[in-house]
Amino acid sequence: MATSEDEDTDRSPEVLSIDAGGTMTDTFLMDEGGEFTIGKAKTTPDDESRGFVNSSEDALDDWGLDIDESFPSLTSTVYSGTAMLNRLVERESEVNVGVLTTGGMEDTLRMGRGRQSYTGYSYSDRLHVNTHKHPEPLIERDMIRGVRERIDVKGNELVPLYEDDVREGVKDLLDRDVDHIVVMFMHSYQNESHERRTKELAQEIIDAQDAETTVMLSSEYYPTLKELQRLNTTVAEAYAAEPSREQLTNVQEAVDDHGGDIGVRVMASHGGTIDIEANELARTMISGPIGGMIGANYFGRQTGYENMVCTDIGGTSFDMGIIIDNDWEIDYNPEMARLLLTLPMVNMESVGAGTGSYVRVNPTFDTIELGPESAGDQVGVSAVETDVDTVTVTDCHVAMGWIDPENFLGGDMPIDRAVAEREIREQVATPMNLGVHEAAQGVVDILENKLRNDLEAVVTGAGYSPSNFKCLSYGGGGPVHTAGYTRGLGFDEVLVPEFAAAFSAFGCGAADYEYRYDQTTSIDIDPNVSMEEAADTAGARLTEVWSNLEEKIVDEFSNSNIGRDEIDFQYHILGQYQGQLNSIDITSPVAKANEPEKLEQLLETFEAGYRRQYSEEARSPELGHTITQASVRGVQNVTKPKIPEEEPVGPEPPEAAFKSPRNAYWDGNWLETRIYDLHELEPGNKVSGPAVLEGAATTFVLPPEYETHLDRHRVHHLKHTG
Amino acid sequence: MPDTYPREIIEDLVDDSLEWDQLHDMMSKFKDTDRFQQVREVLQERVDWEDPIIIPYAEHLYIVAKSADRWVIKCDCGHEFCEHDQNWKREALINVRDSTEAYREIYPEGMHPHPDYMELREFFCPGCKTLLEVENMMPGYPLVHTFEPDIETFYDEWIDEPIPTPESA
Numbered sequence A: 001m002a003t004s005e006d007e008d009t010d011r012s013p014e015v016l017s018i019d020a021g022g023t024m025t026d027t028f029l030m031d032e033g034g035e036f037t038i039g040k041a042k043t044t045p046d047d048e049s050r051g052f053v054n055s056s057e058d059a060l061d062d063w064g065l066d067i068d069e070s071f072p073s074l075t076s077t078v079y080s081g082t083a084m085l086n087r088l089v090e091r092e093s094e095v096n097v098g099v100l101t102t103g104g105m106e107d108t109l110r111m112g113r114g115r116q117s118y119t120g121y122s123y124s125d126r127l128h129v130n131t132h133k134h135p136e137p138l139i140e141r142d143m144i145r146g147v148r149e150r151i152d153v154k155g156n157e158l159v160p161l162y163e164d165d166v167r168e169g170v171k172d173l174l175d176r177d178v179d180h181i182v183v184m185f186m187h188s189y190q191n192e193s194h195e196r197r198t199k200e201l202a203q204e205i206i207d208a209q210d211a212e213t214t215v216m217l218s219s220e221y222y223p224t225l226k227e228l229q230r231l232n233t234t235v236a237e238a239y240a241a242e243p244s245r246e247q248l249t250n251v252q253e254a255v256d257d258h259g260g261d262i263g264v265r266v267m268a269s270h271g272g273t274i275d276i277e278a279n280e281l282a283r284t285m286i287s288g289p290i291g292g293m294i295g296a297n298y299f300g301r302q303t304g305y306e307n308m309v310c311t312d313i314g315g316t317s318f319d320m321g322i323i324i325d326n327d328w329e330i331d332y333n334p335e336m337a338r339l340l341l342t343l344p345m346v347n348m349e350s351v352g353a354g355t356g357s358y359v360r361v362n363p364t365f366d367t368i369e370l371g372p373e374s375a376g377d378q379v380g381v382s383a384v385e386t387d388v389d390t391v392t393v394t395d396c397h398v399a400m401g402w403i404d405p406e407n408f409l410g411g412d413m414p415i416d417r418a419v420a421e422r423e424i425r426e427q428v429a430t431p432m433n434l435g436v437h438e439a440a441q442g443v444v445d446i447l448e449n450k451l452r453n454d455l456e457a458v459v460t461g462a463g464y465s466p467s468n469f470k471c472l473s474y475g476g477g478g479p480v481h482t483a484g485y486t487r488g489l490g491f492d493e494v495l496v497p498e499f500a501a502a503f504s505a506f507g508c509g510a511a512d513y514e515y516r517y518d519q520t521t522s523i524d525i526d527p528n529v530s531m532e533e534a535a536d537t538a539g540a541r542l543t544e545v546w547s548n549l550e551e552k553i554v555d556e557f558s559n560s561n562i563g564r565d566e567i568d569f570q571y572h573i574l575g576q577y578q579g580q581l582n583s584i585d586i587t588s589p590v591a592k593a594n595e596p597e598k599l600e601q602l603l604e605t606f607e608a609g610y611r612r613q614y615s616e617e618a619r620s621p622e623l624g625h626t627i628t629q630a631s632v633r634g635v636q637n638v639t640k641p642k643i644p645e646e647e648p649v650g651p652e653p654p655e656a657a658f659k660s661p662r663n664a665y666w667d668g669n670w671l672e673t674r675i676y677d678l679h680e681l682e683p684g685n686k687v688s689g690p691a692v693l694e695g696a697a698t699t700f701v702l703p704p705e706y707e708t709h710l711d712r713h714r715v716h717h718l719k720h721t722g
Numbered sequence B: 001m002p003d004t005y006p007r008e009i010i011e012d013l014v015d016d017s018l019e020w021d022q023l024h025d026m027m028s029k030f031k032d033t034d035r036f037q038q039v040r041e042v043l044q045e046r047v048d049w050e051d052p053i054i055i056p057y058a059e060h061l062y063i064v065a066k067s068a069d070r071w072v073i074k075c076d077c078g079h080e081f082c083e084h085d086q087n088w089k090r091e092a093l094i095n096v097r098d099s100t101e102a103y104r105e106i107y108p109e110g111m112h113p114h115p116d117y118m119e120l121r122e123f124f125c126p127g128c129k130t131l132l133e134v135e136n137m138m139p140g141y142p143l144v145h146t147f148e149p150d151i152e153t154f155y156d157e158w159i160d161e162p163i164p165t166p167e168s169a
Helices: A048-062 A067-073 A083-090 A123-127 A163-175 A193-209 A227-257 A291-303 A393-399 A405-411 A417-432 A436-461 A478-486 A500-509 A531-559 A596-614 B007-015 B020-028 B035-046 B100-104 B151-159
Strands: A013-020 A024-031 A036-042 A076-080 A097-102 A144-147 A157-159 A180-184 A214-217 A264-267 A273-275 A308-313 A318-324 A349-351 A357-362 A367-374 A470-474 A493-497 A513-525 A568-577 A584-587 A625-636 A658-666 A669-677 A686-688 A691-694 A699-702 A706-710 A715-720 B053-058 B061-067 B070-075 B080-083 B093-097 B119-124 B131-137
Touching: A013 A048, A013 A067, A013 A500, A024 A048, A024 A500, A036 A048, A036 A500, A048 A067, A048 A227, A076 A227, A076 A500, A083 A227, A097 A163, A097 A227, A123 B020, A144 A163, A163 A193, A180 A193, A180 A227, A193 A214, A214 A227, A227 A264, A273 A513, A273 A531, A291 A308, A291 A318, A291 A470, A291 A500, A308 A436, A308 A478, A318 A436, A349 A436, A357 A393, A357 A417, A367 A436, A393 A417, A393 A436, A417 A436, A436 A478, A436 A658, A470 A478, A470 A500, A478 A493, A478 A699, A478 A715, A493 A500, A513 A531, A531 A568, A531 A596, A531 A625, A568 A596, A584 A596, A686 A691, A699 A706, B007 B020, B007 B035, B035 B053, B053 B151, B093 B100
Parallel strands: A013 A076, A076 A264, A097 A144, A097 A180, A180 A214, A308 A470, A470 A493, A669 A691
Antiparallel strands: A013 A024, A024 A036, A264 A273, A308 A318, A318 A349, A357 A367, A493 A715, A513 A625, A568 A584, A568 A625, A658 A669, A686 A706, A691 A699, A706 A715, B053 B061, B061 B070, B070 B080, B093 B119, B119 B131
């Protein structure tokens, strides 16, 4: 699976995955044989479809193909843009949004909550109160109207809906030319009747005025508890996501115009892709690198790896996520643009440290510190064509001879080793009273120790031991540090795909066509009732919630003319023992829980999950159970990228893989180090350290006492032999 | 990390007119090494008198050098309170709010402390009549001496510079 630039017009492109970033639109294109190529073009914010077409053409150029002859063969197209997220970040939208909320709660957006005053900040800024600040709300206070009504936490009506308040509020907001009215009442996830009635009343007034305003109910979009998150998310849907529909439609039209016969899908935070016609679009504002997790899970399913820890190092951050039994964990309250939302998002822990992290000596304590800022894709001071003037981790690699100055990013970026050494001496080594290479080694050690601690915390913090996992390392900077940050942690195996730099893009292409809906519940299963009675009460209620969510998914798929029989459904709950604060995520073995045997199976699955996460002794079934959330996922099968499959040859690398050796600095010593061409190695080949494996966008570093072998899927298996 | 910020930024910092992003950045980075002296210079430029400021003491108040070994607390209007280690509040004009009527002048009904438990003391400069500080204490409690800086240690050990004198200014 290497980038191919052969002029070969017999190719038939199948999977097109495009990521429109703030400045560049990247394309990942794969043919029917599993080979891929990449393309790039400037993002065109006015009409994103132009950037989409240009970037596709750039990729097709590599294969000497024309867009009109290639698009008809596409079987899967995934698009993700940043325009939505930008509206949130910039707090600028082309639409006007008004809010109706429970009287007395009009300031919910301004007051936020404590956590929202530091969410998204670096660790030290989260610790220090003086750097906390509540973010700017999306909606001005004078666009928010209170309505007298109240539903309690169990869904009982305490105060009836004052319909005159609704009428007055709607008229007021219509006078202010709103495009959308968002309705968020307290506890509407338990009882949506007030929101529903409000929509009817509002619609009557809108119709009478012949306005085009739409009414969006929090209970329809995000029926989950926590009013700030629910309001933020429903507002984000109106404010940021709806305006993107037109852009996405343009992209679809561009595909149609060039003969494509395929619906464009968009990457969503829950780890699947959804249609551009989906009712809920806000979850396509992904702010995390979840593509790699999807790719890892897909790869794991194909190769029989069930439990994996995914690690992704880029220029600015180190992202970690866990896959257990071929499924990821979901974060139900992710943060985007400094707002807490209620969206299901593939859970990843992110640390602000990467290969581009700035290295500085703290003048107060005389210690080396990394980040939190970074040079990002500007690499470092040694990249002489950029204007970076602070030393980065990559500069240290250059000084130590780990990275070949002539071959960085395949030689596309000029690197000057002398500049790296001079700046490290001036900025780090001299103030610390160290030699240049000693200081560089110190920086790398600090980074790797930090990553190792964070990685261990993520695995053990979730109640697991590293020995149950394969650690997968990818991202542009991952394989440089893989040996360092996995040392001594005791993973079952450490895997480095040869195509590490493109792994996230590969992952986006591997995403399922999947909708997912969640609903907060408070369904108690008391310990002293019989299973029959529990199935008739709690079980029946859970089944009803599941089937409502299932209908929403069927409805979403029907927007794209996909029938119920083509959908695979999966059912989930969040469950806890009664009275606990935290719930655990359980994949249900049954689709209905209204029969005693089925409910029993569900509870047994919960008990097993609880035992796994917290131990046998911590189980407390005598307290009874509470189901705090019900979720349904609906998946339709789509074409996935192929994983390379090559017959292994012998352990000896072929002649072409050897490059001229050079000296590199390893733990205080200069050692002659073998250099290999990463892409010329063949399956079955074994390589031992000290060695550096250089690829087009990835450098894989093998310290002394390490060895690796390449398997039939072109994935390296890294081993410590010392 | 800049070792120093341009003068305009320090002036904006003193005026509290920086954008939040910029202020946040300054707080998150290592402190610029000459921050104290820069702030001191900005403040010195803004007062109408010549005595060198040794440290800013509170809003509108400074400790200034009258000679190499005499430091006093001075308002930006020029009024001098007392020696630097004394409590300037004893020299201030004081308004005490210790009744419901007095509290109700500035508080909504029911939103102020009970006068039997807490009194509000407002300190004004005798020179310019500016409200300099407010303290809320139990009736009978002595005036709070908020801040007695250790000037020698600060100059010698923290910033390693000589203490300004009228001669050096």
